Amino acid sequence: MKEKDAWTLNGYLVLILILALLGTGIALLIKLNLFGIVLLVVGCILITGIQVVQPNRAYAVTFFGSYIGTIREPGFWFTLPFSLRKKVSLRVRNFNSKTLKVNDIEGNPIEIAAVVVFRVVDTAKAIFDVDKYEQFVEIQSETALRHVASRYPYDSFEHSESGYFLRGNGEEIAHELAQELQQRLSLAGVEVSEARLTHLAYSTEIAGAMLQRQQASAILAARQIIVDGAVGMVQMAIDRLEKENVVVLDEERKAAMINNLLVAIVSDRSAQPVINTGSLY
Template identity: 50%
Template sequence: MKEKKGFSLNGFVAFVILLLVVGYLVTEVITAQVGFATFAIFALVILSLPGFFMVQPNQAKVMTFFGSYVGTVKNNGLQWSIPFFIRKNISLRIRNFESNQMKVNDNHGNPIEIATVVVWSVDDTAEAVFEVDDYISFVNIQSESALRNMAISYPYDQHDGDEVALRSHPQEVSEALKNEIQQRLEKAGVKVHEARISHLAYAPEIANAMLQRQQAQAIIAARSKIVDGAVGMVDMALTQLSAKQIVELDEERKATMVSNLLVVLCSDQNTQPIVNAGSLY
Protein backbone atom coordinates (compact mmCIF):
# COMPACT_ATOMS: atom_id res chain seq x y z
CA MET A 1 0.00 0.00 0.00
CA LYS A 2 1.46 3.31 -1.14
CA GLU A 3 0.67 6.82 -0.05
CA LYS A 4 -1.68 8.93 -2.19
CA LYS A 5 -3.04 12.44 -1.93
CA GLY A 6 -6.38 12.73 -0.19
CA PHE A 7 -9.25 15.06 -1.05
CA SER A 8 -9.34 18.30 0.94
CA LEU A 9 -10.27 21.96 0.51
CA ASN A 10 -8.86 25.06 2.09
CA GLY A 11 -10.71 25.40 5.37
CA PHE A 12 -11.10 29.16 5.16
CA VAL A 13 -12.69 28.95 1.70
CA ALA A 14 -15.06 26.24 2.94
CA PHE A 15 -15.91 28.36 5.99
CA VAL A 16 -16.81 31.35 3.78
CA ILE A 17 -19.03 29.15 1.64
CA LEU A 18 -20.81 27.89 4.76
CA LEU A 19 -21.33 31.47 5.94
CA LEU A 20 -22.96 32.34 2.61
CA VAL A 21 -25.21 29.28 2.87
CA VAL A 22 -26.15 30.20 6.44
CA GLY A 23 -26.94 33.74 5.29
CA TYR A 24 -29.19 32.30 2.60
CA LEU A 25 -30.99 30.15 5.18
CA VAL A 26 -31.51 33.14 7.47
CA THR A 27 -32.99 35.06 4.56
CA GLU A 28 -35.37 32.18 3.83
CA VAL A 29 -36.49 32.08 7.46
CA ILE A 30 -37.04 35.86 7.62
CA THR A 31 -39.09 35.88 4.42
CA ALA A 32 -41.10 32.88 5.66
CA GLN A 33 -40.17 30.80 2.66
CA VAL A 34 -39.12 27.76 4.63
CA GLY A 35 -39.60 24.52 2.75
CA PHE A 36 -38.13 21.03 2.37
CA ALA A 37 -35.14 22.41 0.49
CA THR A 38 -34.38 24.77 3.37
CA PHE A 39 -34.37 21.92 5.89
CA ALA A 40 -32.22 19.80 3.59
CA ILE A 41 -29.65 22.58 3.17
CA PHE A 42 -29.64 23.18 6.92
CA ALA A 43 -29.00 19.48 7.54
CA LEU A 44 -26.11 19.53 5.07
CA VAL A 45 -24.59 22.53 6.87
CA ILE A 46 -24.77 20.72 10.20
CA LEU A 47 -23.27 17.56 8.73
CA SER A 48 -20.41 19.48 7.06
CA LEU A 49 -19.16 21.02 10.31
CA PRO A 50 -17.20 17.89 11.42
CA GLY A 51 -15.36 18.08 8.11
CA PHE A 52 -13.10 20.87 9.39
CA PHE A 53 -9.74 19.80 10.80
CA MET A 54 -6.29 21.27 11.46
CA VAL A 55 -2.99 20.01 10.07
CA GLN A 56 0.09 21.11 12.01
CA PRO A 57 3.48 21.70 10.32
CA ASN A 58 5.30 18.44 9.51
CA GLN A 59 2.22 16.40 10.31
CA ALA A 60 -0.29 14.59 8.14
CA LYS A 61 -3.81 13.19 8.31
CA VAL A 62 -4.37 9.65 7.07
CA MET A 63 -8.03 9.30 6.02
CA THR A 64 -10.15 6.16 5.73
CA PHE A 65 -13.72 5.67 4.63
CA PHE A 66 -15.48 2.58 5.98
CA GLY A 67 -12.18 0.75 6.30
CA SER A 68 -10.76 1.83 2.93
CA TYR A 69 -7.74 4.08 2.63
CA VAL A 70 -8.73 7.21 0.67
CA GLY A 71 -5.60 9.35 0.94
CA THR A 72 -3.33 11.50 3.07
CA VAL A 73 -3.56 15.25 3.61
CA LYS A 74 -0.25 17.07 4.21
CA ASN A 75 -1.37 20.68 3.54
CA ASN A 76 -0.80 22.74 6.65
CA GLY A 77 -3.47 24.87 8.30
CA LEU A 78 -7.27 24.66 8.39
CA GLN A 79 -8.64 22.08 5.94
CA TRP A 80 -12.03 20.64 5.08
CA SER A 81 -12.83 17.21 3.76
CA ILE A 82 -15.78 14.87 3.62
CA PRO A 83 -17.12 14.57 7.19
CA PHE A 84 -17.50 10.79 6.96
CA PHE A 85 -13.74 10.31 6.53
CA ILE A 86 -11.99 9.05 9.65
CA ARG A 87 -8.75 10.96 10.10
CA LYS A 88 -5.68 9.71 11.97
CA ASN A 89 -2.85 12.06 12.85
CA ILE A 90 0.71 10.99 12.06
CA SER A 91 3.92 12.98 12.60
CA LEU A 92 6.42 13.52 9.79
CA ARG A 93 9.01 15.12 12.07
CA ILE A 94 12.50 13.72 12.55
CA ARG A 95 12.85 11.58 15.66
CA ASN A 96 15.68 10.05 17.67
CA PHE A 97 15.78 6.55 19.02
CA GLU A 98 18.52 5.46 21.42
CA SER A 99 18.72 1.73 21.98
CA ASN A 100 19.57 0.03 25.22
CA GLN A 101 23.10 -1.20 25.86
CA MET A 102 23.24 -4.74 24.55
CA LYS A 103 25.81 -7.41 25.26
CA VAL A 104 26.83 -9.27 22.10
CA ASN A 105 29.86 -11.12 20.76
CA ASP A 106 31.95 -9.46 18.08
CA ASN A 107 33.37 -11.20 15.02
CA HIS A 108 36.16 -12.76 17.13
CA GLY A 109 33.83 -13.98 19.85
CA ASN A 110 34.72 -11.29 22.41
CA PRO A 111 31.75 -10.10 24.52
CA ILE A 112 31.14 -6.36 24.06
CA GLU A 113 28.56 -3.78 25.07
CA ILE A 114 27.09 -1.69 22.26
CA ALA A 115 24.27 0.83 21.75
CA THR A 116 23.14 3.05 18.89
CA VAL A 117 21.29 6.27 18.12
CA VAL A 118 18.99 6.18 15.08
CA VAL A 119 17.61 9.36 13.45
CA TRP A 120 14.46 8.57 11.44
CA SER A 121 11.19 9.95 10.14
CA VAL A 122 8.04 8.70 8.43
CA ASP A 123 8.36 8.85 4.65
CA ASP A 124 5.23 6.98 3.52
CA THR A 125 2.23 7.47 5.81
CA ALA A 126 0.15 4.70 4.26
CA GLU A 127 2.82 2.06 4.85
CA ALA A 128 3.54 3.33 8.36
CA VAL A 129 -0.14 3.08 9.39
CA PHE A 130 -1.37 0.02 7.49
CA GLU A 131 1.67 -2.21 6.84
CA VAL A 132 2.72 -2.57 10.49
CA ASP A 133 0.73 -2.64 13.69
CA ASP A 134 2.82 -0.02 15.55
CA TYR A 135 5.51 1.65 13.46
CA ILE A 136 7.27 3.25 16.45
CA SER A 137 7.68 -0.09 18.23
CA PHE A 138 8.66 -1.64 14.89
CA VAL A 139 11.46 0.91 14.48
CA ASN A 140 12.76 0.26 17.99
CA ILE A 141 12.81 -3.53 17.72
CA GLN A 142 14.23 -3.68 14.19
CA SER A 143 16.95 -1.12 15.02
CA GLU A 144 18.18 -3.20 17.94
CA SER A 145 18.03 -6.35 15.83
CA ALA A 146 20.05 -4.68 13.05
CA LEU A 147 22.60 -3.43 15.59
CA ARG A 148 23.04 -6.92 16.99
CA ASN A 149 23.48 -8.40 13.52
CA MET A 150 25.99 -5.69 12.56
CA ALA A 151 28.01 -6.08 15.76
CA ILE A 152 28.69 -9.77 15.16
CA SER A 153 29.94 -8.99 11.63
CA TYR A 154 32.92 -6.85 12.71
CA PRO A 155 35.69 -7.24 15.32
CA TYR A 156 36.01 -4.77 18.16
CA ASP A 157 39.67 -3.93 17.44
CA GLN A 158 41.60 -3.91 14.17
CA HIS A 159 44.06 -6.81 13.88
CA ASP A 160 44.95 -6.68 10.19
CA GLY A 161 45.99 -3.58 8.30
CA ASP A 162 42.89 -3.34 6.08
CA GLU A 163 40.35 -4.90 8.46
CA VAL A 164 37.25 -2.84 9.29
CA ALA A 165 36.68 -2.75 13.06
CA LEU A 166 34.02 -1.22 15.27
CA ARG A 167 36.43 1.02 17.15
CA SER A 168 38.76 2.09 14.34
CA HIS A 169 36.28 2.66 11.47
CA PRO A 170 33.27 4.59 12.83
CA GLN A 171 32.22 6.01 9.44
CA GLU A 172 32.18 2.66 7.64
CA VAL A 173 30.40 0.97 10.54
CA SER A 174 27.79 3.75 10.77
CA GLU A 175 27.05 3.52 7.05
CA ALA A 176 26.70 -0.26 7.24
CA LEU A 177 24.39 0.07 10.25
CA LYS A 178 22.26 2.70 8.49
CA ASN A 179 21.83 0.49 5.42
CA GLU A 180 21.00 -2.52 7.57
CA ILE A 181 18.29 -0.64 9.47
CA GLN A 182 16.89 0.96 6.31
CA GLN A 183 16.40 -2.43 4.68
CA ARG A 184 14.48 -3.67 7.70
CA LEU A 185 12.25 -0.55 7.90
CA GLU A 186 11.52 -0.25 4.17
CA LYS A 187 8.08 -1.86 4.48
CA ALA A 188 7.11 0.43 7.36
CA GLY A 189 7.46 3.60 5.28
CA VAL A 190 10.31 4.87 7.47
CA LYS A 191 13.39 6.71 6.24
CA VAL A 192 16.62 6.41 8.24
CA HIS A 193 18.63 9.63 8.16
CA GLU A 194 21.52 8.58 10.38
CA ALA A 195 22.63 5.70 12.57
CA ARG A 196 25.67 5.90 14.83
CA ILE A 197 27.12 3.88 17.69
CA SER A 198 26.59 5.76 20.96
CA HIS A 199 28.29 3.27 23.30
CA LEU A 200 31.03 0.73 22.63
CA ALA A 201 33.08 -1.10 25.24
CA TYR A 202 34.27 -4.53 26.21
CA ALA A 203 32.04 -6.43 28.60
CA PRO A 204 33.05 -6.01 32.28
CA GLU A 205 34.21 -9.61 32.64
CA ILE A 206 36.98 -9.18 30.05
CA ALA A 207 37.53 -5.41 30.20
CA ASN A 208 40.64 -5.62 32.41
CA ALA A 209 42.23 -8.36 30.34
CA MET A 210 41.59 -6.52 27.09
CA LEU A 211 42.96 -3.30 28.59
CA GLN A 212 46.17 -5.10 29.53
CA ARG A 213 46.41 -6.50 26.01
CA GLN A 214 45.97 -3.04 24.50
CA GLN A 215 48.62 -1.65 26.83
CA ALA A 216 51.00 -4.49 25.92
CA GLN A 217 50.45 -3.87 22.21
CA ALA A 218 51.13 -0.16 22.71
CA ILE A 219 54.31 -0.88 24.66
CA ILE A 220 55.53 -3.34 22.01
CA ALA A 221 54.84 -0.84 19.23
CA ALA A 222 56.69 1.91 21.10
CA ARG A 223 59.65 -0.37 21.87
CA SER A 224 59.86 -1.37 18.22
CA LYS A 225 60.16 2.28 17.22
CA ILE A 226 62.81 2.86 19.90
CA VAL A 227 64.87 -0.16 18.81
CA ASP A 228 64.68 0.88 15.14
CA GLY A 229 65.90 4.35 16.02
CA ALA A 230 68.65 3.04 18.32
CA VAL A 231 70.01 0.67 15.67
CA GLY A 232 70.12 3.51 13.18
CA MET A 233 71.96 5.78 15.60
CA VAL A 234 74.51 3.05 16.45
CA ASP A 235 75.14 2.38 12.77
CA MET A 236 75.56 6.09 12.12
CA ALA A 237 78.01 6.42 15.05
CA LEU A 238 80.18 3.51 13.92
CA THR A 239 80.13 4.71 10.32
CA GLN A 240 81.23 8.23 11.23
CA LEU A 241 83.94 7.00 13.63
CA SER A 242 85.36 4.82 10.90
CA ALA A 243 85.01 7.44 8.14
CA LYS A 244 86.71 10.19 10.12
CA GLN A 245 89.35 7.78 11.48
CA ILE A 246 88.81 9.00 15.01
CA VAL A 247 89.51 5.63 16.56
CA GLU A 248 90.13 2.12 15.27
CA LEU A 249 88.03 -0.52 17.01
CA ASP A 250 88.33 -4.25 16.70
CA GLU A 251 85.29 -6.49 16.57
CA GLU A 252 85.25 -7.05 20.32
CA ARG A 253 85.37 -3.31 21.07
CA LYS A 254 82.69 -2.65 18.46
CA ALA A 255 80.46 -5.22 20.11
CA THR A 256 81.03 -3.60 23.51
CA MET A 257 80.29 -0.13 22.11
CA VAL A 258 77.14 -1.35 20.38
CA SER A 259 75.97 -3.00 23.60
CA ASN A 260 76.58 0.15 25.64
CA LEU A 261 74.84 2.42 23.10
CA LEU A 262 71.81 0.15 22.88
CA VAL A 263 71.53 0.09 26.67
CA VAL A 264 71.67 3.89 26.78
CA LEU A 265 69.24 4.44 23.92
CA CYS A 266 66.71 1.69 24.67
CA SER A 267 66.55 1.94 28.43
CA ASP A 268 63.35 3.37 29.92
CA GLN A 269 65.39 4.92 32.78
CA ASN A 270 68.30 7.31 32.81
CA THR A 271 71.63 5.48 32.69
CA GLN A 272 74.61 6.34 34.90
CA PRO A 273 77.79 6.88 32.86
CA ILE A 274 81.14 5.42 33.99
CA VAL A 275 84.21 7.37 33.01
CA ASN A 276 87.29 5.26 32.21
CA ALA A 277 90.37 7.30 33.23
CA GLY A 278 92.85 4.57 32.30
CA SER A 279 94.25 3.45 28.99
CA LEU A 280 92.18 1.96 26.19
CA TYR A 281 93.55 -1.52 26.91
Protein backbone atom coordinates in the same frame (compact mmCIF):
# COMPACT_ATOMS: atom_id res chain seq x y z
CA MET B 1 0.87 0.86 -0.54
CA LYS B 2 2.12 4.26 -1.67
CA GLU B 3 1.17 7.70 -0.45
CA LYS B 4 -1.01 9.91 -2.65
CA ASP B 5 -2.79 13.24 -2.21
CA ALA B 6 -6.31 13.15 -0.80
CA TRP B 7 -9.20 15.05 -2.36
CA THR B 8 -9.71 18.34 -0.49
CA LEU B 9 -11.51 21.66 -0.76
CA ASN B 10 -10.94 24.98 0.94
CA GLY B 11 -12.41 24.53 4.40
CA TYR B 12 -13.47 28.17 4.81
CA LEU B 13 -15.69 28.07 1.71
CA VAL B 14 -17.31 24.84 2.86
CA LEU B 15 -17.77 26.28 6.37
CA ILE B 16 -19.67 29.24 4.90
CA LEU B 17 -21.82 26.79 2.93
CA ILE B 18 -22.50 24.75 6.09
CA LEU B 19 -23.51 27.82 8.07
CA ALA B 20 -25.82 28.88 5.22
CA LEU B 21 -27.45 25.44 5.11
CA LEU B 22 -27.94 25.32 8.86
CA GLY B 23 -29.31 28.85 9.01
CA THR B 24 -31.69 28.23 6.12
CA GLY B 25 -32.79 24.91 7.60
CA ILE B 26 -33.58 26.46 10.95
CA ALA B 27 -35.52 29.28 9.28
CA LEU B 28 -37.59 26.78 7.25
CA LEU B 29 -38.34 24.70 10.34
CA ILE B 30 -39.62 27.78 12.10
CA LYS B 31 -42.00 28.21 9.16
CA LEU B 32 -42.93 24.50 9.54
CA ASN B 33 -41.34 23.64 6.20
CA LEU B 34 -40.04 20.04 6.32
CA PHE B 35 -37.41 20.82 3.69
CA GLY B 36 -35.51 22.51 6.51
CA ILE B 37 -34.81 19.08 8.03
CA VAL B 38 -33.09 18.02 4.81
CA LEU B 39 -30.88 21.11 4.87
CA LEU B 40 -29.97 20.50 8.51
CA VAL B 41 -29.03 16.88 7.80
CA VAL B 42 -26.90 17.92 4.81
CA GLY B 43 -25.15 20.57 6.90
CA CYS B 44 -24.41 18.06 9.70
CA ILE B 45 -23.00 15.59 7.16
CA LEU B 46 -20.71 18.22 5.66
CA ILE B 47 -19.39 19.12 9.13
CA THR B 48 -17.84 15.63 9.41
CA GLY B 49 -15.55 16.44 6.48
CA ILE B 50 -13.87 19.45 8.13
CA GLN B 51 -10.22 18.88 9.10
CA VAL B 52 -7.57 21.22 10.56
CA VAL B 53 -3.96 20.29 9.67
CA GLN B 54 -1.11 21.62 11.80
CA PRO B 55 2.43 22.19 10.39
CA ASN B 56 4.57 19.03 10.14
CA ARG B 57 1.54 16.82 10.55
CA ALA B 58 -0.37 14.75 8.05
CA TYR B 59 -3.67 12.88 8.03
CA ALA B 60 -4.14 9.60 6.16
CA VAL B 61 -7.77 9.49 4.99
CA THR B 62 -9.73 6.23 4.63
CA PHE B 63 -13.31 5.95 3.41
CA PHE B 64 -15.15 2.76 4.30
CA GLY B 65 -11.90 0.78 4.42
CA SER B 66 -10.31 2.29 1.30
CA TYR B 67 -7.29 4.55 1.42
CA ILE B 68 -8.10 7.70 -0.56
CA GLY B 69 -5.00 9.78 0.16
CA THR B 70 -3.10 11.92 2.65
CA ILE B 71 -3.57 15.58 3.60
CA ARG B 72 -0.12 17.11 4.13
CA GLU B 73 -0.66 20.83 3.47
CA PRO B 74 -1.22 22.80 6.71
CA GLY B 75 -4.49 24.67 6.88
CA PHE B 76 -8.27 24.36 7.15
CA TRP B 77 -9.59 21.72 4.74
CA PHE B 78 -12.69 19.84 3.73
CA THR B 79 -12.51 16.21 2.60
CA LEU B 80 -14.97 13.34 2.20
CA PRO B 81 -17.60 13.29 4.96
CA PHE B 82 -17.69 10.22 7.26
CA SER B 83 -14.07 9.43 6.37
CA LEU B 84 -11.58 8.33 9.01
CA ARG B 85 -8.39 10.36 9.39
CA LYS B 86 -5.30 9.06 11.19
CA LYS B 87 -2.70 11.59 12.32
CA VAL B 88 0.97 11.05 11.48
CA SER B 89 3.81 13.27 12.70
CA LEU B 90 6.26 14.43 10.02
CA ARG B 91 8.73 15.92 12.50
CA VAL B 92 12.33 14.74 12.77
CA ARG B 93 12.64 12.47 15.79
CA ASN B 94 15.39 10.76 17.78
CA PHE B 95 15.46 7.20 19.01
CA ASN B 96 18.02 6.34 21.69
CA SER B 97 18.59 2.62 21.81
CA LYS B 98 19.18 0.72 25.01
CA THR B 99 22.70 -0.33 25.91
CA LEU B 100 22.96 -3.69 24.19
CA LYS B 101 25.31 -6.52 25.08
CA VAL B 102 26.76 -8.00 21.88
CA ASN B 103 29.65 -10.27 20.95
CA ASP B 104 32.02 -8.74 18.42
CA ILE B 105 33.47 -10.78 15.56
CA GLU B 106 36.20 -12.15 17.89
CA GLY B 107 33.64 -13.28 20.44
CA ASN B 108 34.40 -10.59 23.01
CA PRO B 109 31.29 -9.31 24.85
CA ILE B 110 30.86 -5.56 24.42
CA GLU B 111 28.29 -2.93 25.36
CA ILE B 112 27.02 -0.70 22.58
CA ALA B 113 24.25 1.87 22.06
CA ALA B 114 23.26 4.30 19.30
CA VAL B 115 20.99 7.23 18.50
CA VAL B 116 18.93 7.18 15.29
CA VAL B 117 17.51 10.36 13.70
CA PHE B 118 14.51 9.63 11.47
CA ARG B 119 11.27 11.01 10.07
CA VAL B 120 8.24 9.66 8.19
CA VAL B 121 8.28 10.37 4.44
CA ASP B 122 5.47 8.04 3.30
CA THR B 123 2.41 8.05 5.56
CA ALA B 124 0.66 5.26 3.69
CA LYS B 125 3.51 2.81 4.29
CA ALA B 126 3.93 3.93 7.90
CA ILE B 127 0.27 3.26 8.72
CA PHE B 128 -0.80 0.41 6.47
CA ASP B 129 2.36 -1.60 5.68
CA VAL B 130 3.59 -2.10 9.27
CA ASP B 131 1.94 -2.39 12.65
CA LYS B 132 2.88 0.57 14.89
CA TYR B 133 5.76 2.05 12.94
CA GLU B 134 7.34 3.61 16.07
CA GLN B 135 7.88 0.17 17.59
CA PHE B 136 9.03 -1.09 14.19
CA VAL B 137 11.73 1.60 14.13
CA GLU B 138 12.90 0.69 17.64
CA ILE B 139 13.11 -3.05 17.02
CA GLN B 140 14.79 -2.74 13.63
CA SER B 141 17.29 -0.16 14.97
CA GLU B 142 18.43 -2.50 17.73
CA THR B 143 18.56 -5.43 15.32
CA ALA B 144 20.71 -3.50 12.84
CA LEU B 145 22.99 -2.28 15.64
CA ARG B 146 23.55 -5.87 16.82
CA HIS B 147 24.26 -7.03 13.28
CA VAL B 148 26.78 -4.29 12.53
CA ALA B 149 28.54 -4.66 15.89
CA SER B 150 28.96 -8.42 15.41
CA ARG B 151 30.76 -7.93 12.07
CA TYR B 152 33.79 -6.05 13.45
CA PRO B 153 36.23 -6.40 16.35
CA TYR B 154 36.07 -3.93 19.19
CA ASP B 155 39.75 -3.11 18.77
CA SER B 156 42.62 -4.24 16.56
CA PHE B 157 45.81 -4.94 18.44
CA GLU B 158 47.95 -6.29 15.62
CA HIS B 159 46.78 -5.20 12.15
CA SER B 160 44.64 -2.10 12.58
CA GLU B 161 45.32 -1.02 8.99
CA SER B 162 43.82 -4.23 7.56
CA GLY B 163 40.18 -3.35 8.26
CA TYR B 164 37.65 -1.42 10.34
CA PHE B 165 37.17 -1.84 14.06
CA LEU B 166 34.51 -0.37 16.33
CA ARG B 167 36.68 1.78 18.58
CA GLY B 168 38.79 3.42 15.88
CA ASN B 169 36.39 3.71 12.93
CA GLY B 170 33.34 5.36 14.45
CA GLU B 171 32.48 7.40 11.34
CA GLU B 172 32.63 4.41 9.00
CA ILE B 173 30.64 2.19 11.38
CA ALA B 174 27.98 4.90 11.83
CA HIS B 175 27.68 5.31 8.04
CA GLU B 176 27.24 1.55 7.56
CA LEU B 177 24.67 1.45 10.38
CA ALA B 178 22.68 4.27 8.75
CA GLN B 179 22.69 2.48 5.39
CA GLU B 180 21.50 -0.80 6.88
CA LEU B 181 18.79 1.00 8.86
CA GLN B 182 17.55 2.75 5.73
CA GLN B 183 17.19 -0.60 3.97
CA ARG B 184 15.25 -2.04 6.89
CA LEU B 185 13.02 0.99 7.54
CA SER B 186 12.14 1.86 3.94
CA LEU B 187 9.34 -0.70 4.26
CA ALA B 188 7.73 1.56 6.85
CA GLY B 189 8.12 4.78 4.82
CA VAL B 190 10.79 6.09 7.20
CA GLU B 191 13.88 8.05 6.18
CA VAL B 192 17.01 7.74 8.34
CA SER B 193 18.87 11.05 8.54
CA GLU B 194 21.71 9.94 10.81
CA ALA B 195 22.86 7.13 13.09
CA ARG B 196 25.61 7.56 15.68
CA LEU B 197 27.16 5.37 18.36
CA THR B 198 26.57 6.85 21.82
CA HIS B 199 28.16 4.14 23.96
CA LEU B 200 30.90 1.61 23.30
CA ALA B 201 32.83 -0.36 25.91
CA TYR B 202 33.91 -3.85 26.88
CA SER B 203 31.53 -5.70 29.17
CA THR B 204 32.42 -5.51 32.84
CA GLU B 205 33.50 -9.17 33.09
CA ILE B 206 36.38 -8.70 30.62
CA ALA B 207 37.06 -4.97 30.90
CA GLY B 208 40.01 -5.44 33.28
CA ALA B 209 41.69 -8.10 31.16
CA MET B 210 41.24 -6.07 27.97
CA LEU B 211 42.70 -2.98 29.66
CA GLN B 212 45.82 -4.97 30.52
CA ARG B 213 45.98 -6.18 26.94
CA GLN B 214 45.76 -2.62 25.62
CA GLN B 215 48.48 -1.49 28.02
CA ALA B 216 50.72 -4.38 27.00
CA SER B 217 50.18 -3.60 23.33
CA ALA B 218 51.05 0.04 23.93
CA ILE B 219 54.26 -0.92 25.79
CA LEU B 220 55.30 -3.33 23.04
CA ALA B 221 54.66 -0.70 20.36
CA ALA B 222 56.73 1.87 22.28
CA ARG B 223 59.56 -0.62 22.81
CA GLN B 224 59.59 -1.42 19.11
CA ILE B 225 60.03 2.26 18.25
CA ILE B 226 62.81 2.61 20.83
CA VAL B 227 64.66 -0.46 19.54
CA ASP B 228 64.36 0.66 15.92
CA GLY B 229 65.75 4.06 16.84
CA ALA B 230 68.55 2.58 18.95
CA VAL B 231 69.69 0.26 16.16
CA GLY B 232 69.79 3.19 13.76
CA MET B 233 71.79 5.33 16.17
CA VAL B 234 74.31 2.54 16.83
CA GLN B 235 74.70 1.86 13.11
CA MET B 236 75.25 5.55 12.47
CA ALA B 237 77.86 5.77 15.25
CA ILE B 238 79.84 2.75 14.03
CA ASP B 239 79.77 3.92 10.42
CA ARG B 240 80.95 7.40 11.37
CA LEU B 241 83.83 6.11 13.53
CA GLU B 242 85.04 3.88 10.73
CA LYS B 243 84.55 6.55 8.04
CA GLU B 244 86.54 9.20 9.92
CA ASN B 245 89.18 6.68 11.07
CA VAL B 246 88.73 7.71 14.68
CA VAL B 247 89.39 4.17 15.87
CA VAL B 248 89.81 0.77 14.25
CA LEU B 249 87.72 -1.94 15.89
CA ASP B 250 87.91 -5.67 15.37
CA GLU B 251 84.71 -7.74 15.38
CA GLU B 252 84.94 -8.54 19.10
CA ARG B 253 85.39 -4.91 20.17
CA LYS B 254 82.73 -3.78 17.71
CA ALA B 255 80.27 -6.26 19.23
CA ALA B 256 81.12 -5.01 22.71
CA MET B 257 80.59 -1.38 21.68
CA ILE B 258 77.26 -2.22 20.02
CA ASN B 259 76.15 -4.01 23.18
CA ASN B 260 77.10 -1.07 25.41
CA LEU B 261 75.42 1.49 23.17
CA LEU B 262 72.21 -0.53 22.93
CA VAL B 263 72.07 -1.02 26.69
CA ALA B 264 72.63 2.69 27.27
CA ILE B 265 69.94 3.76 24.79
CA VAL B 266 67.26 1.13 25.43
CA SER B 267 67.57 0.87 29.21
CA ASP B 268 64.87 2.46 31.37
CA ARG B 269 67.52 3.79 33.77
CA SER B 270 70.35 6.19 33.10
CA ALA B 271 73.60 4.45 32.17
CA GLN B 272 76.57 4.86 34.55
CA PRO B 273 79.69 5.92 32.59
CA VAL B 274 82.91 3.99 33.07
CA ILE B 275 86.15 5.82 32.25
CA ASN B 276 88.84 3.60 30.77
CA THR B 277 92.30 5.09 31.43
CA GLY B 278 94.23 2.16 30.00
CA SER B 279 94.59 0.61 26.61
CA LEU B 280 91.44 -0.33 24.74
CA TYR B 281 93.03 -3.74 24.09
